[in-house]
Amino acid sequence: MRNLSLLTDLYELTMIYGYYKSGMADREAVFDLFFRGTEELSYAVVAGLEQAIEYVENIHFDEEDIAYLRGLNLFDEDFLAKLAAFRFSGDIQAMPEGSIVYPYEPILTVRAPIFEAQLMETTLLTIINHQTLIATKASKIVNSTTAGVMEFGLRRAQGPDAGLYGARAAMIAGAVGTSNVLAGQMFDVPVSGTHAHSWVMSFPSELEAFRAYAELFPSSCLLLVDTYDVLNEGVPNAIKVFDELAAKGYRPKGIRIDSGDLAYLTKEARRMLDEAGYPDAKICASGDIDEYVLQSLNAQGACIDSYGIGTKLITSYTVPALGGVYKLAAIEDENGVMVPKLKISATVEKITNPGQKKVVRFFDNETGKVIADLIMLLDEPLPDGKPYTIFDPHATWKTKTVVNYHCKEMLVDIYSRGRLVYTCPTLKEIAAYHQVCLGQMWEQYKRITKPHIYKVDLSQKLYDLKMKLLHE
Amino acid sequence: MRNLSLLTDLYELTMIYGYYKSGMADREAVFDLFFRGTEELSYAVVAGLEQAIEYVENIHFDEEDIAYLRGLNLFDEDFLAKLAAFRFSGDIQAMPEGSIVYPYEPILTVRAPIFEAQLMETTLLTIINHQTLIATKASKIVNSTTAGVMEFGLRRAQGPDAGLYGARAAMIAGAVGTSNVLAGQMFDVPVSGTHAHSWVMSFPSELEAFRAYAELFPSSCLLLVDTYDVLNEGVPNAIKVFDELAAKGYRPKGIRIDSGDLAYLTKEARRMLDEAGYPDAKICASGDIDEYVLQSLNAQGACIDSYGIGTKLITSYTVPALGGVYKLAAIEDENGVMVPKLKISATVEKITNPGQKKVVRFFDNETGKVIADLIMLLDEPLPDGKPYTIFDPHATWKTKTVVNYHCKEMLVDIYSRGRLVYTCPTLKEIAAYHQVCLGQMWEQYKRITKPHIYKVDLSQKLYDLKMKLLHE
Numbered sequence: 001m002r003n004l005s006l007l008t009d010l011y012e013l014t015m016i017y018g019y020y021k022s023g024m025a026d027r028e029a030v031f032d033l034f035f036r037g038t039e040e041l042s043y044a045v046v047a048g049l050e051q052a053i054e055y056v057e058n059i060h061f062d063e064e065d066i067a068y069l070r071g072l073n074l075f076d077e078d079f080l081a082k083l084a085a086f087r088f089s090g091d092i093q094a095m096p097e098g099s100i101v102y103p104y105e106p107i108l109t110v111r112a113p114i115f116e117a118q119l120m121e122t123t124l125l126t127i128i129n130h131q132t133l134i135a136t137k138a139s140k141i142v143n144s145t146t147a148g149v150m151e152f153g154l155r156r157a158q159g160p161d162a163g164l165y166g167a168r169a170a171m172i173a174g175a176v177g178t179s180n181v182l183a184g185q186m187f188d189v190p191v192s193g194t195h196a197h198s199w200v201m202s203f204p205s206e207l208e209a210f211r212a213y214a215e216l217f218p219s220s221c222l223l224l225v226d227t228y229d230v231l232n233e234g235v236p237n238a239i240k241v242f243d244e245l246a247a248k249g250y251r252p253k254g255i256r257i258d259s260g261d262l263a264y265l266t267k268e269a270r271r272m273l274d275e276a277g278y279p280d281a282k283i284c285a286s287g288d289i290d291e292y293v294l295q296s297l298n299a300q301g302a303c304i305d306s307y308g309i310g311t312k313l314i315t316s317y318t319v320p321a322l323g324g325v326y327k328l329a330a331i332e333d334e335n336g337v338m339v340p341k342l343k344i345s346a347t348v349e350k351i352t353n354p355g356q357k358k359v360v361r362f363f364d365n366e367t368g369k370v371i372a373d374l375i376m377l378l379d380e381p382l383p384d385g386k387p388y389t390i391f392d393p394h395a396t397w398k399t400k401t402v403v404n405y406h407c408k409e410m411l412v413d414i415y416s417r418g419r420l421v422y423t424c425p426t427l428k429e430i431a432a433y434h435q436v437c438l439g440q441m442w443e444q445y446k447r448i449t450k451p452h453i454y455k456v457d458l459s460q461k462l463y464d465l466k467m468k469l470l471h472e
Numbered sequence: 473m474r475n476l477s478l479l480t481d482l483y484e485l486t487m488i489y490g491y492y493k494s495g496m497a498d499r500e501a502v503f504d505l506f507f508r509g510t511e512e513l514s515y516a517v518v519a520g521l522e523q524a525i526e527y528v529e530n531i532h533f534d535e536e537d538i539a540y541l542r543g544l545n546l547f548d549e550d551f552l553a554k555l556a557a558f559r560f561s562g563d564i565q566a567m568p569e570g571s572i573v574y575p576y577e578p579i580l581t582v583r584a585p586i587f588e589a590q591l592m593e594t595t596l597l598t599i600i601n602h603q604t605l606i607a608t609k610a611s612k613i614v615n616s617t618t619a620g621v622m623e624f625g626l627r628r629a630q631g632p633d634a635g636l637y638g639a640r641a642a643m644i645a646g647a648v649g650t651s652n653v654l655a656g657q658m659f660d661v662p663v664s665g666t667h668a669h670s671w672v673m674s675f676p677s678e679l680e681a682f683r684a685y686a687e688l689f690p691s692s693c694l695l696l697v698d699t700y701d702v703l704n705e706g707v708p709n710a711i712k713v714f715d716e717l718a719a720k721g722y723r724p725k726g727i728r729i730d731s732g733d734l735a736y737l738t739k740e741a742r743r744m745l746d747e748a749g750y751p752d753a754k755i756c757a758s759g760d761i762d763e764y765v766l767q768s769l770n771a772q773g774a775c776i777d778s779y780g781i782g783t784k785l786i787t788s789y790t791v792p793a794l795g796g797v798y799k800l801a802a803i804e805d806e807n808g809v810m811v812p813k814l815k816i817s818a819t820v821e822k823i824t825n826p827g828q829k830k831v832v833r834f835f836d837n838e839t840g841k842v843i844a845d846l847i848m849l850l851d852e853p854l855p856d857g858k859p860y861t862i863f864d865p866h867a868t869w870k871t872k873t874v875v876n877y878h879c880k881e882m883l884v885d886i887y888s889r890g891r892l893v894y895t896c897p898t899l900k901e902i903a904a905y906h907q908v909c910l911g912q913m914w915e916q917y918k919r920i921t922k923p924h925i926y927k928v929d930l931s932q933k934l935y936d937l938k939m940k941l942l943h944e
Contacts, residue, residue: 004632006654006657007632007635007636007652007653007654008626008652008653009624009651009652009653010651010652010663010664010665011651011666011667011668013653014665014666014689015667015668015670015671017688018671018685019674024674027674031670065657068657069653072663114674118670121668122626122627123632125627125628126626126628126631126632126635127631127632129628130629130630131631133630134630152481154480154481154594155481155593155597155598155601155796156597156601156793156794156795157598157602157630158602158605158606158629158630158634158787159598159599159603159630159633159634159636159637159638160474160476160479160595160598160599160633161631161632161633162602162630162631162633162634163479164479164631165631166630179481179482179483180480180482181478181479181480181482181485181541182476182478182479184482184540184544185478185537185540191482191544192482193483193484193485193486194483194486195483195487195490196483196487197799198590198593198799199487199490201800201803201813201814201815202491202496202586202800204805212490212494216486216489216494217546227815227816229816259818259819259822260818311793311795315630316792317792317793320630320787320789320792321628321783321789322628323628323783324627327670328673328674331673333676341673341674342673343669343673343699344699344700344701345731346731346732
């Protein structure tokens with residue numbers, strides 16, 4: 001694990017310097033990490049917690065770092081010594097990876113001396129914003145097709161980490177594999193890939209290229225058929241080579257098409273493969289595909305068994321930032337009393353929710369589906385199964401009484417007084433949990449265009465506190 | 473430097489295994505790395521070469537890597553031994569960082585045994601695609617204002633590397649600093665940052681927060697004034713604290729506004745600061761700004777001395793992938809003859825240019841401005857100053873005769889027979905070179921909306937070769 005301690009905004013350091021010099025460094029503070037949502041981000045898939053934990057575990061400023069900071073001529077030696085001795089001593093709660101999270105719900109909360117909690121803002125955001133964004137996009141893509149999705153985006157990722165952790169996020173979301181070898185090695189996930197156009201071009205003819213490939217990988221022969229002309233050359237050449245493989249007792253794996261009209265080409269290719277006696281040969285498609293293209297290919301009856309998806313997934317092309325923020329929710333005053341805080345804004349959606357909170361999800365006892373979420377203050381008792389009335393905090397006359405439900409607290413303990421109390425699940429377990437969470441959502445909330453907006457209400461007590469602070 | 477050798481697509485490995493087993497591993501091949509362009513990417517700013525070189529210098533597969541690859545059950549021991557002994561032995565040419573590059577021009581070419589050249593495809597693309605994308609976006613942003621631009625995007629970057637190397641790319645493009653401390657340390661660039669809303673919220677009042685900050689940083693006091701109410705509280709409180717600073721003999725640095733109507737608020741704030749005797753106090757603006765917002769703020773006469781730009785720059789929000797590709801242009805046949813290659817496609821723009829090439833830029837002798845670019849075959853002589861007629865390769869009747877010009881070859885030697893022959897300039901030198909390149913472009917090519925399309929033509933010899941191969 002690299003040391004990401006300096007991968008932060010300078011103002012985190014000037015601020016904690018300020019807290020230190022003002023005698024406030026040890027005041028307990030609560031920060032919430034959350035996102036605000038848009039039509040395309042009406043929900044998100046939590047990812048990146050494991051790397052966030054690695055970051056927290058590894059925070060340290062070595063001599064070289066301290067020397068660099070000293071050279072900025074902003075800080076005094078006492079402060080640099082305190083920084084060199086940094087060790088996280090607070091609490092972190094977070095939603096497990098794979099969870100569905102809605103706008104304004106804390107994905108993660110930090111309660112710690114403000115010196116520590118403030119320092120971690122930028123890096124926690126970088127890690128969680130990125131992986132959550134990609135997991136969300138990948139989840140939408142994976143769930144727009146019954147075919148398997150392979151993550152193929154490394155070359156178009158925004159740098160090495162984006163490729164690596166983007167592949168991880170895609171696996172959380174249900175991708176069946178990745179082309180990324182380092183991701184395969186680091187995260188123990190299946191890697192896949194066969195050959196590119198350059199393979200075909202480096203032989204005197206496509207047929208020779210296919211033959212050479214089949215000879216090397218007779219039992220996993222998947223041929224890229226669109227270097228020259230898919231239907232007139234690529235597929236017939238592939239079938240020729242498949243016949244040669246079949247004569248030797250091998251079943252060919254299939255073909256890949258990377259360009260052109262994928263609906264038409266795959267239907268024709270399917271027909272040709274079937275007629276040639278290869279109904280079991282798979283057709284893989286790739287090339288600028290996202291959830292919208294998938295819907296269209298589905299509607300046109302494209303014959304595609306698996307997809308390799310690159311640019312659009314690995315960059316979350318249509319919305320390339322989650323926009324998550326990390327906001328102060330409470331801070332201890334000079335008398336040791338926790339004072340809830342909110343950030344006011346002319347834009348109503350930008351006003352934050354004060355105090356340390358929990359997120360409660362209501363499940364219908366009959367269907368198992370989720371009904372609504374409630375953000376409550378930490379010390380409030382959980383709804384106990386009796387009919388419970390919730391209301392829209394932006395239009396309080398809109399109420400709903402929930403009956404026949406059970407509740408779940410969504411944030412779990414990660415750190416307690418500086419001690420890591422959470423065991424990260426395996427990537428397989430996370431991916432399985434994500435599928436459970438998706439299964440609990442009604443389809444209208446998952447719809448890609450104009451999804452129905454899921455209810456995330458505030459408890460009466462939290463709402464009253466917010467109103468009180470706003471009027472002050 | 474991390475070892476990125478396994479940060480590649482699996483198919484690069486299956487292909488080089490194939491070349492090896494087919495006895496083709498040592499055949500010389502030429503690959504071009506280029507992008508295809510769109511309206512928003514009518515040109516790009518080359519970046520990432522230094523990291524690409526670090527990657528090539530560091531390619532090695534250690535025992536753990538070889539063990540992982542062995543476990544995939546795809547490769548034999550001979551191949552793994554060859555991989556473990558990998559050392560780049562070929563030539564690389566590239567455009568220096570900061571250069572302006574146009575669609576279809578090689579940014580970088582590799583000529584090496586195909587075993588080596590193919591292996592490097594994905595990683596070279598990941599590095600150069602990313603930094604070139606961000607440098608291009610940042611260049612457009614920086615050039616849309618006369619105010620200084622600071623890169624503030626780390627928290628919204630697509631992972632740690634995206635933040636780090638995105639900051640580097642922004643500096644190439646002319647940003648005056650970054651908030652990213654690690655980028656400051658690694659690339660020796662100015663870091664900046666003051667405080668966030670949480671600083672203000674963690675004090676009983678805004679005024680107390682400002683006072684505490686001013687006391688700590690009296691000679692560089694820049695206050696964020698939009699936590700509660702910019703014009704009724706933030707600016708008046710800032711002026712109060714500035715007066716206290718002035719009484720102690722300090723000149724305050726200024727204010728930052730991070731939300732709201734930046735045009736209106738900055739004009740009002742400017743007036744208030746001027747009236748209070750602080751015409752030298754700077755106004756910094758931030759919050760979801762990009763080149764389009766800058767144009768609008770300019771048009772409205774916003775009073776802004778510097779910008780902090782985050783999400784839109786660090787993700788290249790409107791176009792989050794460059795889409796660069798790495799295509800085979802030539803390969804040695806079994807008789808040792810280099811055979812030019814092209815990739816055919818139903819989409820005319822996707823047909824590649826065959827053979828090893830160079831890029832020549834024509835400059836007008838009078839204005840010093842660039843006139844057009846010409847992609848030529850490597851062995852063609854440079855235009856020698858005599859009138860030279862170029863033509864549009866997609867519409868050959870469109871010709872232009874260039875007179876009174878001088879030429880420059882854009883690709884320079886980076887590696888020669890495996891030896892690094894290039895010394896990377898400093899980031900400052902790269903940024904200065906980029907400004908020179910921008911100064912050589914007529915404004916119409918740099919226009920943000922509907923830019924005029926710059927002429928990139930093919931030499932007659934290259935055009936003829938392409939046509940010959942297409943007809944075959």
